Amino acid sequence: MNRNFRLTQGTNFERVRRFGKSYAHPLVVLVVQPSAERQTRFGVVAGKSVGNAVQRNRAKRMLREALRTLIPIIKPGWNVILISRTPILTAKFTEIQVSLRQLFFKADLLIDNNGN
Numbered sequence: 001m002n003r004n005f006r007l008t009q010g011t012n013f014e015r016v017r018r019f020g021k022s023y024a025h026p027l028v029v030l031v032v033q034p035s036a037e038r039q040t041r042f043g044v045v046a047g048k049s050v051g052n053a054v055q056r057n058r059a060k061r062m063l064r065e066a067l068r069t070l071i072p073i074i075k076p077g078w079n080v081i082l083i084s085r086t087p088i089l090t091a092k093f094t095e096i097q098v099s100l101r102q103l104f105f106k107a108d109l110l111i112d113n114n115g116n
Helices: 012-018 054-069 093-106
Strands: 021-024 028-034 041-046 077-082
Touching: 012 028, 012 041, 012 077, 028 054, 028 093, 054 077, 054 093
Parallel strands: 041 077
Antiparallel strands: 021 028, 028 077
């Protein structure tokens, strides 16, 4: 994922976690908050409950790659955090893509065919 699309500072993560709205799925949790910037930025997190460092890094890599395919159809002007859950380690990549699409649809962040 391009660095321009990343949330990088801890304060930004805290603000989104505290004031954002969350949407849950068994594989991942989506937390969104409107942003003053025109561009949507993303943060990917895997806590220690997911597993050891190797497993957490794998979960984050899979989430980033699934997210990369969705970036062109996500509405601009949001800060987004994706929090992986333990079952993501045994999920297939297509299941992760479907879960992200469902969460973004539920959060009304996908651009429809009319460009809205």
